[in-house]
Amino acid sequence: xxxxxxxxxxxxxxxxxxxxxxxxxxxxxxxxxxxxxxxxxxxxxxxxxxxxxxxxxxxxxxxxxxxxxxxxxxxxxxxxxxxxxxxxxxxxxxxxxxxxxxxxxxxxxxxxxxxxxxxxxxxxxxxxxxxxxxxxxxxxxxxxxxxxxxxxxxxxxxxxxxxxxxxxxxxxxxxxxxxxxxxxxxxxxxxxxxxxxxxxxxxxxxxxxxxxxxxxxxxxxxxxxxxxxxxxxxxxxxxxxxxxxxxxxxxxxxxxxxxxxxxxxxxxxxxxxxxxxxxxxxxxxxxxxxxxxxxxxxxxxxxxxxxxxxxxxxxxxxxxxxxxxxxxxxxxxxxxxxxxxxxxxxxxxxxxxxxxxxxxxxxxxxxxxxxxxxxxxxxxxxxxxxxxxxxxxxxxxxxxxxxxxxxxxxxxxxxxxxxxxxxxxxxxxxxxxxxxxxxxxxxxxxxxxxxxxxxxxxxxxxxxxxxxxxxxxxxxxxxxxxxxxxxxxxxx
Numbered sequence: 001x002x003x004x005x006x007x008x009x010x011x012x013x014x015x016x017x018x019x020x021x022x023x024x025x026x027x028x029x030x031x032x033x034x035x036x037x038x039x040x041x042x043x044x045x046x047x048x049x050x051x052x053x054x055x056x057x058x059x060x061x062x063x064x065x066x067x068x069x070x071x072x073x074x075x076x077x078x079x080x081x082x083x084x085x086x087x088x089x090x091x092x093x094x095x096x097x098x099x100x101x102x103x104x105x106x107x108x109x110x111x112x113x114x115x116x117x118x119x120x121x122x123x124x125x126x127x128x129x130x131x132x133x134x135x136x137x138x139x140x141x142x143x144x145x146x147x148x149x150x151x152x153x154x155x156x157x158x159x160x161x162x163x164x165x166x167x168x169x170x171x172x173x174x175x176x177x178x179x180x181x182x183x184x185x186x187x188x189x190x191x192x193x194x195x196x197x198x199x200x201x202x203x204x205x206x207x208x209x210x211x212x213x214x215x216x217x218x219x220x221x222x223x224x225x226x227x228x229x230x231x232x233x234x235x236x237x238x239x240x241x242x243x244x245x246x247x248x249x250x251x252x253x254x255x256x257x258x259x260x261x262x263x264x265x266x267x268x269x270x271x272x273x274x275x276x277x278x279x280x281x282x283x284x285x286x287x288x289x290x291x292x293x294x295x296x297x298x299x300x301x302x303x304x305x306x307x308x309x310x311x312x313x314x315x316x317x318x319x320x321x322x323x324x325x326x327x328x329x330x331x332x333x334x335x336x337x338x339x340x341x342x343x344x345x346x347x348x349x350x351x352x353x354x355x356x357x358x359x360x361x362x363x364x365x366x367x368x369x370x371x372x373x374x375x376x377x378x379x380x381x382x383x384x385x386x387x388x389x390x391x392x393x394x395x396x397x398x399x400x401x402x403x404x405x406x407x408x409x410x411x412x413x414x415x416x417x418x419x420x421x422x423x424x425x426x427x428x429x430x431x432x433x434x435x436x437x438x439x440x441x442x443x444x445x446x447x448x449x450x451x452x453x454x455x456x457x458x459x460x461x462x463x464x465x466x467x468x469x470x471x472x473x474x475x476x477x478x479x480x481x482x483x484x485x486x487x488x489x490x491x492x
Contacts, residue, residue, distance in 0.1 A: 031062045031092075040101070048087055049101040049144075056097035063150075064090040074121060076128060076156060077344050079170050083107065083116065083155045091150040097449055100131075101144035104155055113138040115157045117187035120149035122447055124395040127344045128154065132452035134187060146449045158190055169194050171339045173282040173348060175201065188454045191340070195461040198336045200468065206256045206301040206332055207472035213250040213305050215239040225488045228253075229481055234322075236487045238310060246270070247308040249320070251300040253483060254473045255421060256328035258297045259306070260321050265361055267318060269298045270307045271354040283335050285353040290331070290404035292357060293364050294372060299328040302472070310489065317490045324483030326417040326428055329469065330407045330436040333462055337440060338403070341458075346393040347400040355388040356397075363387055374402030374442075399443050406439035422478040429466025436462055 032041040032050070036058065040051035043065040050063055066088040076082045087102055102118060116136050119128040131145025131153075143155050161168045167179040169190060177194040215237030222245070228234040233253045239246040247267060251257055261267050269292055271285030288298040288306070300306045300322070310318065339348055346352055363384040370378030376394035385391050411417045414431040416424025437459040444455055 031064045034061045034063055034098075036061070040099075044087075047103050049142075050089075051099050052095065053097060053099065057093065057095040059094055061091065061093035061095050063092075063095075070154060074128070074152070075344075076119075076154070077172060079159050079172065080119070080128070080156045081111065081159045082119075083111065083157065085154075087153045089150055089152060095150060097146065097148050098150065099133075099144060099146050100153060101142050102153060102155055104141050104143060111157055112185055113141070114185050115187055115190070116143045116155055117157065118143050118145040118147075119154050119156050120145075120147045121152040121154075122149055123151060125342070125345065125399075125447065126392070126396070127342070128156070129447050130156075130187065130191075130341070132188075132448055132454040134454070136186075146452070148449055149447065157187060171198075171336075172342075172344055173339045175282070175336070175339065177201075177340075188457065191454070192457050192461060194340060195337060195458045196464070198340060199333055199461055199464060202329075202332045202336050203465065203468040203472060206304075206329060207254045207469060208301075208303040210250060210252045210303045211305045213237070213248055215246075215248055219245045219310075221492050223490045223492055225490070227486045229484045230477075230479075234485050234487065238489065244312055245310040247310050247489065248305055249300055249308065249487060250305040251302055251485075253324065254302045254477060255324050255469070255483065256299055256301040256304075256332075257322045257483060257485060258291070258295070258325040258328060258418075259300055259485070259487075260295075260297045261292065261308075262318055262320070263296060266311050267308050267320065268292070268311070268360070269357060270309050271350055271357060272307070273350040273354050282350065283332075283339060283348065285350045286348055286400070287328075287331050287335060289353040289356050290401055292360060293368055293401065294405055294408055299331070301328070301332075315491065317488055319489075320485075320487040322485035322487075323418060324421040325411070326414065326421060326432045327408050327411040329465060330411055330432050330439075331404060333465060334403055334407060334436050334440050337458065338400070338443070342396070342399075345396040345400070346390065347396040352388075352390060352393065352397070355390060356384070359384055359387040371398060371401035372405035374398045399446070403439050403443050406442055407436060410435035410439060420480045420482075422473055422482050423480050425470045425473060425478065426466065429469060430463070433462045433465050436465075 032043055034041050034052050036052045036056055037054040040049040042049055048065045067085050070086045113136050117134050118131045120131055122129050131147050133146040135144045158169050166181050168176050170176050177197040179190055179193045183189050183193045213235050217240050219238040219240040222238045224236050226234045226236040235250040237248055269288045291297045366380040367384040370381045376398035385394050411432055414428050416428035
């Protein structure tokens with residue numbers, strides 16, 4: 001199975017309305033016996049066809065279907081338009097994989113049949129997951145897809161923004177992703193094109209020109225010393241605040257670094273919950289929350305400024321150490337794919353990151369190992385979720401931390417991923433890209449059929465990471481020893 005998520009906001013032109021031929025009675029919702037490897041069974045007067053491939057189940061498998069309007073507690077992701085009513089399903093027996101085809105009626109103006117896809121409901125995620133191996137038959141007015149979800153289904157398509165430059169899709173976090181002109185008009189072709197744009201945005205976000213840094217007024221009584229190799233690539237200052245002090249650190253190296261936080265908790269990250277949804281900063285707080293729990297660090301992209309909070313009353317120097325690290329690139333690229341495909345995941349919201357950080361001091365150490373393993377049911381994780389006000393979001397939170405832990409563990413084994421990074425760009429990059437795909441697969445395989453060509457096509461876009469990063473790093477910076485950082489905050 002595999003994981004995918006909800007998508008996008010915009011305007012597809014005309015408002016969308018009905019679709020499925022569900023205006024009147026559609027047959028008796030009778031139980032159907034489905035034989036693995038056998039013919040498809042028809043249900044609801046032919047509205048639905050369902051089959052089980054060889055190896056997709058064992059023994060007697062019975063399925064039952066019904067039709068009802070899409071309920072309010074199962075809304076479509078903001079970037080997806082649903083077409084017609086929801087098809088419900090009840091399955092009995094040992095069923096692990098199936099293929100469902102659903103008929104549609106007249107389509108609203110502006111909705112093209114080849115762009116349709118079937119979505120399956122994941123109760124664990126609390127969202128709609130696009131099915132893979134999709135086929136639309138515009139003559140028979142049918143849309144089909146492979147599924148490992150057996151709850152409910154709905155037909156949908158991208159909600160597009162169209163202007164003079166072409167089409168765009170928008171992720172739930174608000175990233176607007178233009179679609180390359182000439183892209184095949186199918187749901188998954190648009191998904192791949194959006195992933196290409198998303199990766200380009202991620203690289204620009206992590207290796208772009210320096211952002212401005214400002215500390216006015218500066219905190220009195222604190223001396224800040226920033227040392228980097230090469231010299232002058234890190235800026236740091238402390239901004240006076242009400243009851244606390246904000247530490248701002250700017251990375252002017254053209255590659256992201258990990259900045260280790262002191263273990264005593266005297267410095268912690270700050271999540272910008274007011275970050276505009278359509279900016280690349282929207283996922284930074286989520287990334288730093290994962291890093292804080294899993295490694296006691298935060299990420300500072302090339303050219304970026306990160307804001308930390310210095311706890312009041314701290315005595316003695318506070319030291320932060322950092323280094324360039326490929327894991328930041330892997331985390332960023334993976335998070336953006338999950339933002340594109342996870343169904344409206346609560347884990348990908350800045351407010352969730354903020355709530356988890358507030359609960360970190362008391363619950364972080366106890367929950368770390370279970371989160372890293374993706375164990376949402378572990379008592380320590382449940383305690384954390386209750387403290388953070390995230391009860392019911394455990395699966396999405398655990399998935400996110402499992403992905404992050406996988407990336408950090410795997411990247412640590414790649415030569416050149418965390419030492420002499422800029423020299424090893426050509427060799428370390430492809431290895432880290434493979435690790436990113438493997439770590440994403442650990443999440444995807446829970447919700448989508450294995451070996452999906454649709455998802456493989458999306459993951460193949462990650463191969464462009466190495467070249468894009470190398471193009472962003474000037475040759476003059478590709479020297480051994482570059483990227484070590486030490487920041488010391490000393491009370492006067």
